[in-house]
Amino acid sequence: MTKFSLLACAAIAPLLLASPAAADDAATPVSELIVTGEIAFRNRAPDVNPVLSYDLEYFQRFEPVSVGEMLKRVPGVTFTSDVLEFDGVSMRGLPPGYTQILINGRRAPGGEGDRSFFVDRIPAELVERIEIIRSPRADQPSDGMAGSLNVVLKEGATLTGGFVKAGALINEDGKVRPSAAIAYAGATASGDTTYWAGLNYQGRRNPKQKVSLRYDGDFGDFDNVEYQSDTRDGVDISGNGEITHRFDGGKLRASGLIVNTKRDEDETSLTYNELPRGDFDEFEIQAERIKQKTYALDLDGEFDAGPGTL
Known part of the structure; x- marks a missing residue:
């Protein structure tokens, strides 16, 4: 077959396959269609x-x-x-x-x-x-x-009531990583003033173990093996509060945030010349102590000012 004939057959084939479906105009009725889940x-x-x-x-x-x-x-x-x-x-x-x-x-x-x-x-x-x-x-x-x-x-205007949450994660090394939170939001009897306060405690722990096998060249002679231990341990204590007072023509809001972080990072690396632990080659120890504190205080308002809002 020539190239023109092949192209012609390729163009006509979809039409021939689709013709039986086009001839059948009768649609199958569906009594009920149920779709579950949301994106x-x-x-x-x-x-x-x-x-x-x-x-x-x-x-x-x-x-x-x-x-x-x-x-x-x-x-x-x-x-x-x-x-x-x-x-x-x-x-x-x-x-x-x-x-x-x-x-x-x-x-x-x-x-x-x-x-x-x-x-x-x-x-x-x-x-x-x-x-x-x-x-x-x-x-x-x-x-x-x-x-x-x-x-x-979160702010008090969108919440009413409170919650208490507590939990713990157990790492593979057997250490426990606790977490807890408590918060409450409400309003005064008149409804003009809303408030919100929350406090959170996070235990942070991330132990990691790594073994590195090193060879000379393209996986040639064995060089050494490194056993590395890296543990990140710490605590995050944070809280925020907010109070809003609404009056005729505007509102006044004060809010604050505090985050106190403490991290201990301890890394140990031991290198040996033979597997699994032959002649000792070198070691490296790294200890880092991190302390961070974040404070934020905001005061803002909204007032009617002539034809607009300030």
Whole structure:
């Protein structure tokens, strides 16, 4: 067959296969169609600038412990942290210093030297939603070249009542990692004043073991073996509070946040010339003690001012 004949057969074949289906116009009736489940996806905030919002309904099925574990479920957000750790947020492939972390629309205090902020210090129980801001508003800092992440904390106006939560994770080494949280929100009898207060305790522990076999050249002669132990242990204690008073023509709100972090990082590396533990070659010990404190206090209001609002 010529090339033209092959092309003609390829073009006519779909029409021949589809003709019996086109001839049968009788549709099969369906008495009932049931669709179960819903797609949990982000919401688009009703702002002029593009904002993607992820609320509690999106995160609660994952049982996150901190904001870092919440952000690892957000598309487009990655981490430059060590294995099993979620603190240095990265967007669009840039280092964490180019991603701006906001708390209630304000720059998070107590950042690192490169302006990065360890998001795993904020517990998930204090968070209402997380927003990805593609283009910051005029009242928000615009230093994040890679993007801005706004962590919106819970407030008394959206909650009534309280909760108590306690839990524990048992690591493979037998150590227990406890966590606890307590919070309460309410309002006065008149309803003009709402308040919210929360306190959280997080036990942090991340033990890691690694064995490295080294060879000369392309898997030639055996060189040495390294046994490495790396344990990150610490505690995060955090809390936030908020009180809002509404009156004719406006409102006045005061809120605060405190995060106290303590981390102990102990790393031990032992190298031997033979397997499994032959002649001792060298050892390396690294101990790092980290203490960080973050305080934030906000006071804002909304008032009627002539034809507009201040």
